[in-house]
Amino acid sequence: MHVYRHTWPVRLGHWLNLLCLFVLIMSGLQIFNAHPALYWGDRSDRDRPFLSMRAVITESGERRGITTVWGHPFDTTGVLGYSSGMRRGFPSWATLPGPQWLAMGRRWHLFFAWIFVVNGLLFWLYALFSRHFWKDLVPKWNDLRHIGRDLWRHLTFHHPTGEEARHYNVMQKMAYTGIVFGIGPLIVLTGLSMSPAFDAAFPWLPDLFGGRQSARTVHFLACFAFVGFAVVHLVMVATTGLVNNLRSMVTGWFVIEQGGGTDDAQVFQDPNG
Amino acid sequence: MTRRFSKTPTVDRRRFLTRALQATGFLLLAGCDSLSRSDWFPQLLGKTENASEKVQRLLSPRQAMAKEFTPDDLSPVFPANGTSNPESEAYQALAKNGFADWKLEIGGLVHDPASFSLDELRAFPSRTQITRHDCVEGWSAIAKWKGARLSALLERVRPLPSARYVVFHCADPDEDGQPYYESIDFEDAHHPQTILAYEINDTALPIQHGAPIRLRVERQLGYKQAKYLMQIELVESVESIAGGRGGYWEDRGYEWYAGI
Numbered sequence: 266m267h268v269y270r271h272t273w274p275v276r277l278g279h280w281l282n283l284l285c286l287f288v289l290i291m292s293g294l295q296i297f298n299a300h301p302a303l304y305w306g307d308r309s310d311r312d313r314p315f316l317s318m319r320a321v322i323t324e325s326g327e328r329r330g331i332t333t334v335w336g337h338p339f340d341t342t343g344v345l346g347y348s349s350g351m352r353r354g355f356p357s358w359a360t361l362p363g364p365q366w367l368a369m370g371r372r373w374h375l376f377f378a379w380i381f382v383v384n385g386l387l388f389w390l391y392a393l394f395s396r397h398f399w400k401d402l403v404p405k406w407n408d409l410r411h412i413g414r415d416l417w418r419h420l421t422f423h424h425p426t427g428e429e430a431r432h433y434n435v436m437q438k439m440a441y442t443g444i445v446f447g448i449g450p451l452i453v454l455t456g457l458s459m460s461p462a463f464d465a466a467f468p469w470l471p472d473l474f475g476g477r478q479s480a481r482t483v484h485f486l487a488c489f490a491f492v493g494f495a496v497v498h499l500v501m502v503a504t505t506g507l508v509n510n511l512r513s514m515v516t517g518w519f520v521i522e523q524g525g526g527t528d529d530a531q532v533f534q535d536p537n538g
Numbered sequence: 539m540t541r542r543f544s545k546t547p548t549v550d551r552r553r554f555l556t557r558a559l560q561a562t563g564f565l566l567l568a569g570c571d572s573l574s575r576s577d578w579f580p581q582l583l584g585k586t587e588n589a590s591e592k593v594q595r596l597l598s599p600r601q602a603m604a605k606e607f608t609p610d611d612l613s614p615v616f617p618a619n620g621t622s623n624p625e626s627e628a629y630q631a632l633a634k635n636g637f638a639d640w641k642l643e644i645g646g647l648v649h650d651p652a653s654f655s656l657d658e659l660r661a662f663p664s665r666t667q668i669t670r671h672d673c674v675e676g677w678s679a680i681a682k683w684k685g686a687r688l689s690a691l692l693e694r695v696r697p698l699p700s701a702r703y704v705v706f707h708c709a710d711p712d713e714d715g716q717p718y719y720e721s722i723d724f725e726d727a728h729h730p731q732t733i734l735a736y737e738i739n740d741t742a743l744p745i746q747h748g749a750p751i752r753l754r755v756e757r758q759l760g761y762k763q764a765k766y767l768m769q770i771e772l773v774e775s776v777e778s779i780a781g782g783r784g785g786y787w788e789d790r791g792y793e794w795y796a797g798i
């Protein structure tokens with residue numbers, strides 16, 4: 266049975282968003298490397314970072330990369346702090362451009378930030394006006410009631426079939442609304458809070474996050490919320506029928522397996538399917 | 539029996555997939571890096587910087603004031619970035635004498651070119667402000683600055699109608715002998731928080747922070763806050779100066795408006 270799952274604006278926006286995130290994350294890490302430490306508040310007192318990545322020379326003359334989080338040091342040689350014979354926060358395979366080049370990283374970042382924002386706003390408008398938002402994305406009371414059952418099924422990789430597979434389940438709904446209406450706006454607002462020109466016009470904006478350096482920290486954490494989402498998202502896409510999922514996000518069409526054996530899955534047969 | 543030497547098909551497939559992913563990743567990154575080195579792509583990326591500048595100018599009135607902080611907010615240490623002691627003999631000679639022989643020249647498109655000593659600058663209407671300095675690298679520090687209002691100096695030298703930019707020439711050349719310079723437009727030059735600072739945290743500006751004076755143009759990133767000012771020039775266009783983009787870091791790919 267085939268169902269038309271994703272309309273073309275959703276599909277286009279989805280792939281554009283993938284491109285934006287790929288560039289924004291990696292150019293963001295390039296920017297981070299210019300001063301690989303995070304702080305809380307308005308200033309960055311160098312002796313009080315909440316996270317820092319440094320290269321140190323041990324007594325034996327060896328170089329190690331040390332990442333310190335809340336005063337706890339971790340040896341992260343080869344990945345964070347020191348990699349490929351260089352002192353740098355994130356390694357060159359994680360940054361855009363690869364070599365240390367802040368000016369170019371900022372160009373990529375601020376260009377794709379525009380596309381990310383325009384794409385996001387268009388998706389918002391579309392989701393609100395086409396009722397995609399209320400119909401498919403917002404978790405309903407009925408979804409929330411079954412959250413325990415759905416969570417268990419998720420963790421044990423039992424994925425819905427039949428009619429249930431037509432709709433996003435509660436975990437998906439929470440993840441998608443959380444990203445689109447939570448983390449998304451958060452990363453944009455914290456990005457803007459780091460602009461001294463913007464702060465002059467809207468001084469309450471950085472204050473909302475506890476100061477410019479806090480905004481920078483929240484921006485960084487929100488970025489890793491995106492990374493975490495992407496990882497879980499990819500695992501789910503791969504384990505619930507990679508080809509079917511990819512096809513549905515490219516062509517729109519999604520194939521639903523009929524509920525094999527379980528009698529609670531009511532099957533609506535598509536006459537064409 | 540161990541099956542150490544026999545590879546199962548899933549292992550093969552997994553290895554193939556990992557290699558394929560690695561190869562794709564490598565190609566993507568190499569592609570991005572060669573785009574970064576091309577002429578046209580960074581220019582395309584730069585296009586949105588105009589949009590960012592316009593939107594910022596639209597949303598943020600040019601007279602908007604940067605937030606001012608209290609003495610409790612001061613950074614315990616204000617980092618000195620970039621040059622911390624210009625090597626040139628001329629500068630070192632001025633420094634040895636406590637900048638008693640230093641004079642700030644103001645010329646270019648003005649009716650009355652002039653030069654001012656440190657004492658004469660101190661006699662101009664001044665402003666004291668506690669502001670946050672945001673470096674393009676990502677760090678921020680808060681300090682108290684006192685300096686002469688640039689608008690008062692401009693009034694004294696009387697700009698010609700054709701003057702559009704104020705250019706600051708500094709005493710610090712880099713290792714290749716390229717001098718540091720910066721420029722701002724007239725709106726920023728007349729902003730009340732734009733000052734030629736001769737004091738930081740109630741003491742005379744030390745050498746590491748740009749003695750005898752540095753520019754403070756709040757609401758913009760750290761590289762605009764030029765140190766070691768020697769000469770101010772009013773011009774119609776910055777295109778004929780050094781790399782033509784209006785500043786030392788601007789010539790190296792950073793944005794002139796420096797608002798984000």
Ligand code: HEM
Pocket residue numbers: 286289290292293294296297374378379381382452453456457459460481482484485487488491673674675676677798
């Ligand atoms: C409108 C959207 C965005 C704007 C305006 C924006 C702006 C900025 C700015 C100004 C910086 C420099 C901070 C500094 O000086 O250190 C930055 C850094 C960074 N950005 Fe963005 N950004 C946006 C979206 C994103 C997105 C979507 C991601 C990733 C999912 C991201 C990831 C990062 C990272 C990892 C850094 C470096 C770490 C940090 O300084 O927090 N940004 N961004």
